[in-house]
Amino acid sequence: MKKSLEALLQEKKGEILEKWEDCILSGYAPDTFYIFKNQKDQFANPIGYKIRSGLAELYDVLCDTGDHEVITPDLEQLIKVRAVQKVLASDAVSFVFKLKQLVREELASKGMAESYKEWLAFDARIDAAALAIFDMFMASKEQLYKVRLSEFTQGRHILTDGSICPSALVRQNKQMQSAETEAGVAPEKEKVAG
Amino acid sequence: MTGSIPTKEWMDVPAVFKEGNFCYPAKKSMVEYHKFPNPREWSPDQDDWKLPDGWEDIILKGLKERLDKFRSLKLFMDTCVRCGACADKCHFFLGTGDPKNMPVLRAELLRSVYRNDFTAAGKLLGRLAGGRPMTVGVLKEWFMYAYQCTECRRCSVFCPYGIDQAEITMMMRELLHLVGVGTNWILEPAANSNRTGNHMGLQPHTLKDNVSYLCDDIETITGIRVEPTFNRKGAEILFITPSADVFAEPGIYTAMGYLLLFHHIGLDYTFSTYASEGGNFGLFTSNEMMKKLNAKMYAEAKRLGVKWILGGECGHMWRVLHQYMDTMNGPADFLEVPKSPITNTVFENAASTKMVHISEFTADLIRNNKLKIDPKRNAHRIPTWHDSCNTSRAMGLLDEPRYVLDHVVPKWYEMPENTIREKTFCCGSGTGLNTGEIMELRMRSGLPRANAVKHVEDKFGVNTLACVCAIDRATLTALMDYWNPNVKVCGLSELVGNSLIMDGEKERETGLRFEPLEGMEG
Numbered sequence: 001m002k003k004s005l006e007a008l009l010q011e012k013k014g015e016i017l018e019k020w021e022d023c024i025l026s027g028y029a030p031d032t033f034y035i036f037k038n039q040k041d042q043f044a045n046p047i048g049y050k051i052r053s054g055l056a057e058l059y060d061v062l063c064d065t066g067d068h069e070v071i072t073p074d075l076e077q078l079i080k081v082r083a084v085q086k087v088l089a090s091d092a093v094s095f096v097f098k099l100k101q102l103v104r105e106e107l108a109s110k111g112m113a114e115s116y117k118e119w120l121a122f123d124a125r126i127d128a129a130a131l132a133i134f135d136m137f138m139a140s141k142e143q144l145y146k147v148r149l150s151e152f153t154q155g156r157h158i159l160t161d162g163s164i165c166p167s168a169l170v171r172q173n174k175q176m177q178s179a180e181t182e183a184g185v186a187p188e189k190e191k192v193a194g
Numbered sequence: 195m196t197g198s199i200p201t202k203e204w205m206d207v208p209a210v211f212k213e214g215n216f217c218y219p220a221k222k223s224m225v226e227y228h229k230f231p232n233p234r235e236w237s238p239d240q241d242d243w244k245l246p247d248g249w250e251d252i253i254l255k256g257l258k259e260r261l262d263k264f265r266s267l268k269l270f271m272d273t274c275v276r277c278g279a280c281a282d283k284c285h286f287f288l289g290t291g292d293p294k295n296m297p298v299l300r301a302e303l304l305r306s307v308y309r310n311d312f313t314a315a316g317k318l319l320g321r322l323a324g325g326r327p328m329t330v331g332v333l334k335e336w337f338m339y340a341y342q343c344t345e346c347r348r349c350s351v352f353c354p355y356g357i358d359q360a361e362i363t364m365m366m367r368e369l370l371h372l373v374g375v376g377t378n379w380i381l382e383p384a385a386n387s388n389r390t391g392n393h394m395g396l397q398p399h400t401l402k403d404n405v406s407y408l409c410d411d412i413e414t415i416t417g418i419r420v421e422p423t424f425n426r427k428g429a430e431i432l433f434i435t436p437s438a439d440v441f442a443e444p445g446i447y448t449a450m451g452y453l454l455l456f457h458h459i460g461l462d463y464t465f466s467t468y469a470s471e472g473g474n475f476g477l478f479t480s481n482e483m484m485k486k487l488n489a490k491m492y493a494e495a496k497r498l499g500v501k502w503i504l505g506g507e508c509g510h511m512w513r514v515l516h517q518y519m520d521t522m523n524g525p526a527d528f529l530e531v532p533k534s535p536i537t538n539t540v541f542e543n544a545a546s547t548k549m550v551h552i553s554e555f556t557a558d559l560i561r562n563n564k565l566k567i568d569p570k571r572n573a574h575r576i577p578t579w580h581d582s583c584n585t586s587r588a589m590g591l592l593d594e595p596r597y598v599l600d601h602v603v604p605k606w607y608e609m610p611e612n613t614i615r616e617k618t619f620c621c622g623s624g625t626g627l628n629t630g631e632i633m634e635l636r637m638r639s640g641l642p643r644a645n646a647v648k649h650v651e652d653k654f655g656v657n658t659l660a661c662v663c664a665i666d667r668a669t670l671t672a673l674m675d676y677w678n679p680n681v682k683v684c685g686l687s688e689l690v691g692n693s694l695i696m697d698g699e700k701e702r703e704t705g706l707r708f709e710p711l712e713g714m715e716g
Contacts, residue, residue, distance in 0.1 A: 036291065
């Protein structure tokens with residue numbers, strides 16, 4: 001009796017996830033690969049942990065034929081990591097497509113049913129997930145820019161950029177306020193000293 | 195560079211600078227201001243760094259001088275057996291995956307040059323003995339990785355030999371300054387501090403104005419007018435805190451906490467508008483600069499004739515005070531051993547420096563029942579405690595803040611054991627790396643801290659990250675905004691101030707941030 005793709009994906013989950021994880025980790029140097037792969041304490045190895053747990057969540061979503069949301073908490077963390085690393089958007093998402101190849105390699109020797117429809121549906125779920133993950137990546141990037149903006153609006157940029165002399169700014173503000181009250185008198189522009 | 199895939203030996207992987215992976219270089223005017231060598235316009239992402247003629251000799255001579263002067267450096271260069279205990283302990287390594295951020299390899303960047311020119315094996319065998327000559331490529335590597343280390347010293351907790359990686363980074367930065375390679379965000383605050391007494395460049399009237407704005411807010415919230423004094427001769431205590439406390443969010447709420455606390459106990463204290471900065475960016479530049487910027491503390495204490503000094507919530511300020519001030523600018527024998535005028539407790543731990551931490555001072559007040567506290571005023575906060583690297587690892591301030599927290603909030607939660615106390619993870623942006631242009635890098639290096647916070651947020655509903663460091667307060671805010679947006683950052687004294695029942699206060703409806711208090715909404 002031949003098994004369905006869904007059943008085989010569940011059966012080979014461990015092996016496939018292991019290889020999928022290695023695909024991302026191989027982007028790091030060999031020493032890093034070793035540590036990120038083997039240190040299981042999430043607090044001593046946050047990136048390794050986030051890769052492992054994020055992929056596991058995504059795998060479950062992709063294997064399930066139901067209509068599940070791609071955005072899950074651990075996957076979101078994984079994409080956040082990708083969004084602050086120096087990777088292109090295409091690189092950040094490419095790991096999703098890699099699953100197509102991995103699954104075919106892993107299941108090739110198994111007596112899987114030649115169900116064209118099942119494969120088509122699985123591939124379609126991967127494509128849809130990739131698009132959703134691209135959106136997650138862009139949302140994380142946007143959030144990062146907002147964080148930067150927030151540093152400016154809350155005055156923390158003074159601590160983090162050091163390029164503006166607050167005394168000069170306060171003087172400027174006072175001059176602008178007094179200029180506004182004295183109609184017709186333009187405020188004297190003062191150089192903002194460093 | 196960071197995140198790339200090295201396929202070669204580490205010595206053959208060049209440091210590649212791209213916008214976003216380096217701090218902006220020091221402006222020519224800043225280098226001139228400090229009378230540092232080789233002022234010029236340059237940028238790390240250009241091939242030509244416009245180094246002075248004979249720069250290799252300048253570096254090697256500088257290294258020799260430091261090896262002769264600092265026995266610790268010589269020891270650290272010779273001792274490492276590359277056991278790897280430190281390799282996976284650095285937040286920069288854990289957040290970037292870049293092997294050159296393993297403390298052992300970061301040290302090798304300097305050690306390889308030391309071997310080549312200062313050891314017999316290196317002189318004879320060169321690369322075979324792990325040596326390599328000083329080249330532009332090596333210099334660029336130093337710049338990249340000496341500024342991807344926050345001198346937090348977590349790695350040295352795990353080193354069986356106690357090698358202090360922070361001192362190696364400090365030496366690399368000092369050597370880089372000899373040829374005019376430095377960052378603006380360190381040299382400019384240092385220049386401001388030298389000129390006006392604080393990083394922000396605040397002049398006396400501005401500092402006073404800002405504190406009075408905070409007093410206005412306190413009056414609105416509590417109905418109490420607090421009247422701090424400035425440069426008052428004959429005050430019992432001089433209070434020194436980071437200038438960020440009186441200028442930027444969320445530090446200003448911490449400053450409001452100090453003001454309320456001191457009013458509550460009727461403390462005879464004064465601010466100084468000259469020693470108006472706890473922080474010391476000299477620590478991130480050179481030991482001479484650190485000494486120069488630190489000197490104002492004792493000088494002001496002497497000028498004002500105070501008995502002792504109380505210090506606010508700052509990180510690296512306490513490293514300088516605890517580890518260096520006494521020998522750099524002390525002994526301060528014109529001051530008295532600090533004694534709390536409220537509890538009569540003598541702070542023997544500060545018998546030499548004459549300077550007490552606000553958390554020690556507050557914990558002592560609480561222990562002696564001198565504060566009227568209503569922790570329920572902080573019921574809307576469920577904090578966790580971030581041990582700042584410098585106060586925890588450099589001065590051992592571990593239990594006092596926890597004792598204070600126990601009393602000023604209804605409940606709070608610890609992060610996992612390997613992320614707190616001596617093993618605390620850095621905010622990822624200390625030592626002058628808190629600049630905006632490397633925001634992505636800051637998010638990477640802060641990931642181990644943020645990850646532990648996320649754990650307690652998910653598990654216990656933590657919504658506040660409390661700490662005692664000005665740079666932490668500023669940079670953890672950005673870190674939380676990205677990784678854990680529901681978690682806000684605050685100083686410990688903000689929680690203290692918010693919980694105080696002041697004599698003659700009006701009915702409290704809001705906290706110090708004007709946020710409504712649970713069960714007290716008007």
